[in-house]
Amino acid sequence: MTRNPQNGLLGRIDGDVAGILLLAALLVIVLPLGLDIFRLNMVGKYLTYAFVALGLVLCWGSAGILSLGQGIFFGIGGYCMAMFLKLEASSPEATKIQSTPGIPDFMDWNQLTALPWFWEPFHSLTFSIVAVVAVPALLAFIVGLAMFKRRVGGVYFAIITQAFAAILTILIVGQQGYTGGINGITDLRTLKGWDIRTDEAKLVLYFVNAALLIGCILLCLYVRRSKLGRILVALRDKEDRVRFSGYDVANFKIFVFCFAAALSAVGGAMFTLQVGFMSPSFVGIVPSIEMVIYCAVGGRLSLLGAVYGTLLVNWAKTMLSESFPELWLFAMGTLFIGVVMVFPNGLAGLYQQYIAPRLRRPIVGRAKMPAAAAPIIPPHTAAD
Amino acid sequence: MSSDKFDAGKPVGGLPSPLRRKLLLGMAALPAVGLLPRGALAQALPTDAVNTTKLAVTDSTVKVGILHSTTGTMAISETGSVQAEKLAIAQINEMGGVLGRKIEVIQEDGASDWPTFAEKARKLLVEDKVAAVFGCWTSASRKAVLPVFEQYNGMLYYPTFYEGLEQSKNVIYTGQEATQQILAGLDWVTKEKGAKSFFLIGSDYIWPRTSNKIARKHIEMKGQKVVGEEYFPLGHTQFNSVINKIKLTKPDVIYASVVGGSNVAFYKQMKAAGIDLNKQVLMTISVTEDEMLGIGGENIAGAYACMKYFQSLQNPNNEKFVAAFKKMWGANSVIGDVTQAGYLGPWLWKLTVEKAQSFDIDKIAVASEGIEFTGAPEGYVRVHGNHHLWSKTRVGRARPDGQFDVVYETADLIEPNPFPKGYQ
Numbered sequence A: 001m002t003r004n005p006q007n008g009l010l011g012r013i014d015g016d017v018a019g020i021l022l023l024a025a026l027l028v029i030v031l032p033l034g035l036d037i038f039r040l041n042m043v044g045k046y047l048t049y050a051f052v053a054l055g056l057v058l059c060w061g062s063a064g065i066l067s068l069g070q071g072i073f074f075g076i077g078g079y080c081m082a083m084f085l086k087l088e089a090s091s092p093e094a095t096k097i098q099s100t101p102g103i104p105d106f107m108d109w110n111q112l113t114a115l116p117w118f119w120e121p122f123h124s125l126t127f128s129i130v131a132v133v134a135v136p137a138l139l140a141f142i143v144g145l146a147m148f149k150r151r152v153g154g155v156y157f158a159i160i161t162q163a164f165a166a167i168l169t170i171l172i173v174g175q176q177g178y179t180g181g182i183n184g185i186t187d188l189r190t191l192k193g194w195d196i197r198t199d200e201a202k203l204v205l206y207f208v209n210a211a212l213l214i215g216c217i218l219l220c221l222y223v224r225r226s227k228l229g230r231i232l233v234a235l236r237d238k239e240d241r242v243r244f245s246g247y248d249v250a251n252f253k254i255f256v257f258c259f260a261a262a263l264s265a266v267g268g269a270m271f272t273l274q275v276g277f278m279s280p281s282f283v284g285i286v287p288s289i290e291m292v293i294y295c296a297v298g299g300r301l302s303l304l305g306a307v308y309g310t311l312l313v314n315w316a317k318t319m320l321s322e323s324f325p326e327l328w329l330f331a332m333g334t335l336f337i338g339v340v341m342v343f344p345n346g347l348a349g350l351y352q353q354y355i356a357p358r359l360r361r362p363i364v365g366r367a368k369m370p371a372a373a374a375p376i377i378p379p380h381t382a383a384d
Numbered sequence B: 001m002s003s004d005k006f007d008a009g010k011p012v013g014g015l016p017s018p019l020r021r022k023l024l025l026g027m028a029a030l031p032a033v034g035l036l037p038r039g040a041l042a043q044a045l046p047t048d049a050v051n052t053t054k055l056a057v058t059d060s061t062v063k064v065g066i067l068h069s070t071t072g073t074m075a076i077s078e079t080g081s082v083q084a085e086k087l088a089i090a091q092i093n094e095m096g097g098v099l100g101r102k103i104e105v106i107q108e109d110g111a112s113d114w115p116t117f118a119e120k121a122r123k124l125l126v127e128d129k130v131a132a133v134f135g136c137w138t139s140a141s142r143k144a145v146l147p148v149f150e151q152y153n154g155m156l157y158y159p160t161f162y163e164g165l166e167q168s169k170n171v172i173y174t175g176q177e178a179t180q181q182i183l184a185g186l187d188w189v190t191k192e193k194g195a196k197s198f199f200l201i202g203s204d205y206i207w208p209r210t211s212n213k214i215a216r217k218h219i220e221m222k223g224q225k226v227v228g229e230e231y232f233p234l235g236h237t238q239f240n241s242v243i244n245k246i247k248l249t250k251p252d253v254i255y256a257s258v259v260g261g262s263n264v265a266f267y268k269q270m271k272a273a274g275i276d277l278n279k280q281v282l283m284t285i286s287v288t289e290d291e292m293l294g295i296g297g298e299n300i301a302g303a304y305a306c307m308k309y310f311q312s313l314q315n316p317n318n319e320k321f322v323a324a325f326k327k328m329w330g331a332n333s334v335i336g337d338v339t340q341a342g343y344l345g346p347w348l349w350k351l352t353v354e355k356a357q358s359f360d361i362d363k364i365a366v367a368s369e370g371i372e373f374t375g376a377p378e379g380y381v382r383v384h385g386n387h388h389l390w391s392k393t394r395v396g397r398a399r400p401d402g403q404f405d406v407v408y409e410t411a412d413l414i415e416p417n418p419f420p421k422g423y424q
Helices: A005-034 A037-062 A070-089 A105-109 A117-123 A125-148 A154-174 A199-225 A227-237 A239-244 A249-275 A285-298 A303-323 A328-342 A346-364 A366-372 B004-009 B018-035 B075-094 B114-127 B139-152 B178-193 B206-221 B240-249 B262-272 B289-295 B316-329 B337-356 B361-367
Strands: B061-068 B102-109 B133-135 B156-158 B171-173 B197-203 B225-232 B253-257 B281-284 B304-307 B381-383 B394-398 B404-409
Touching: A005 A037, A005 A199, A005 A303, A037 A070, A037 A199, A037 A227, A037 A249, A037 A285, A037 A303, A037 B114, A070 A117, A070 A125, A070 A154, A070 A249, A070 A285, A105 B206, A117 A125, A125 A154, A125 A249, A154 A285, A199 A227, A199 A249, A199 A303, A227 A239, A227 A249, A239 A249, A249 B114, A285 A303, A285 A328, A285 A346, A303 A328, A303 A346, A303 B102, A303 B114, B061 B075, B061 B114, B075 B102, B075 B133, B075 B289, B075 B316, B075 B337, B102 B114, B114 B133, B114 B139, B133 B337, B139 B156, B139 B171, B139 B206, B156 B337, B171 B337, B178 B206, B178 B281, B178 B304, B178 B394, B197 B206, B197 B240, B206 B225, B206 B253, B225 B240, B240 B262, B262 B289, B316 B337, B337 B361, B337 B381
Parallel strands: B061 B102, B061 B133, B133 B156, B156 B171, B197 B225, B197 B253, B253 B281, B281 B304
Antiparallel strands: B304 B394, B394 B404
8 A cells, every 4th residue: 555554544443433423323313303203113124224235345345245145144134033023922822713822823824733843942032132143144154165165256156145045035935834935924013022013112123223233333344444354355356366375265255254144134133123024025036136236326335335325225215106106116227227327336436536525625634635535445456 | 875875976987077077076965965864964074073093084085095016026916906996986086085075095006015015004004194095915915014004003905815814803805715715616616517526726825725725625525536736936937747747637627726927827838738628627716807818818718717706797886887997997908806806995995984974993993894885896795794795706717808707606695704614
């Protein structure tokens, strides 16, 4: 690097921290004051996708591994939470109309007469919360091990993740006695006796969600700042050079893939809690690609950009579909084409190009402009 | 409810001139006067009295929601329901609205996506505070919105024939539950065709599975045999292996509940494999006039469909309905079973509100029992205490032109029984 690393780092810390504080203020103060509980709950739902987008910023933006199957992990996280909530909602008293009381309603419709063994541990909340993170991470580890150790990457990896998303959807839809099939797991009511459907619960869950998101952003920032983060960028730009320097490239890729999976899963679990159900329509190829779009609109290299991108796309989706129920898909299509044509680096790119220089001018002064405006998008030379 | 009320509201096909509209409004007021024993006009009912739960009701308007998929894979099926509901609402408005209040529609798109349905249902109930919602098509979308309707105490009129096993204070099911659609059809095919063996084939989700479970029980209770039961994922298009199995097992009846686009492949491949539906009896519970458009009449001609309504049904109500529908939505439009059930929703709601003299959901839920609609295109219907409809089962035979010949209808209305004992 040509510029003074210490100055650059300090400048970036200030910028990042200010950005996170701004986002935190927006999420915790501005939105709750400005929106009614219905709209706030919707923002909460959008924010759960932001967890996936964060994971993609690390996985795709930093390390260059494009996964088109993040819906798998979002879905598994959501299902783990939904299984716990469904078991709690299926007490023998609540389900006494069924042929077999005490099991989830969809199992009864599918002639199951006992709870399958893999549902049993989900009676425990602790187990469920651990499973939310551990199961997707484990799956990502296995997939990563199989792929990256064999040096499968790039487009091939993206296609294989798509295939996994399709497989998991078919599995869930086909095994409806065990999974609820295409209907998903619906009608979730309480968490340890606390009714999650009330407005107060929604408010509490919104803040929990926002806090978790800020926490995850800080965690991601930490990873990106660490030596690990630099190695990820290096292997994105010149994988062979990193390998020849003695690093086991596959392990780093596996790590970041698992990390992104775990983040997505946290989002999925929060989604289930806030929306009150989980279905295979979040697992498949289409939602997985949509999640990549959120990340792309925000700017795949910027953690905060991913959050804003997710919010923007989902908000536009809701508003357009409410205003033009028959035409909104065209409007969304136009928006995406516009993003790709006009600002390929997303919102973060726009900010970096037009807004940031103006903001810094009065603070840093014109003399230091070039250093302060160092691109967040490292060109290929950045690693040299 | 006197039937003249409907006759007054029925002139639907005429000129849309302002004069005519005024005339109709005047006519509409007459039966309204008859309805209110104290002689009060509908407008005289204060909004505070008919709306104690802050729904979107004013002195002159009432808001309702329409929630169907207008985009995505289900749009092709759900468009008919949207059209029928809008037609019914236009007709009701033409005759003066509900309790003197014009119906205003807020339409939302479920986008063939269950979570979107839940989000939009919440929006309609919480933000718009609509007095009723007409909507949903697939079971999955209904399951997704049901907790929302129960939590915010809304009222959903659900038009599709479905698997049963459900009953809610907040839903009126204007389609048939599974036993209403299945049992009479099976009895008919046994009696008329001497059927002894059945091959069940369906798409892999809750409705075909539950329907076939009921069908299997009924078949086996009568000492007949099920020689095969197969399921395919939604959207599946390769039916060659099952067609071979059908050829090997030679069932008397193929009993099909394949839905959506898969139908097109299924019937075309059967035809290509040389199965002649004029010789091989096939009974379907999932093909209406809407699906026939995609399948092509020549590919399915000869098959029997078990429904409660066919467009070709001959009665005065239906003739008026079909004429009005085509006038509003084009001469080429077809009307399937679910479209007709969608048309019932707004009318049943109107009748219930007028019986309850209130828009309050709790009062409507109670007042719904026993509501009769004599103007239904399918003939007379009545709401059961379990919020389903008493209705007839009919068997139609597919014609190459995409319509059905009605070959059988039950003599009486069949009682809805969403939790059938002995079939679970």
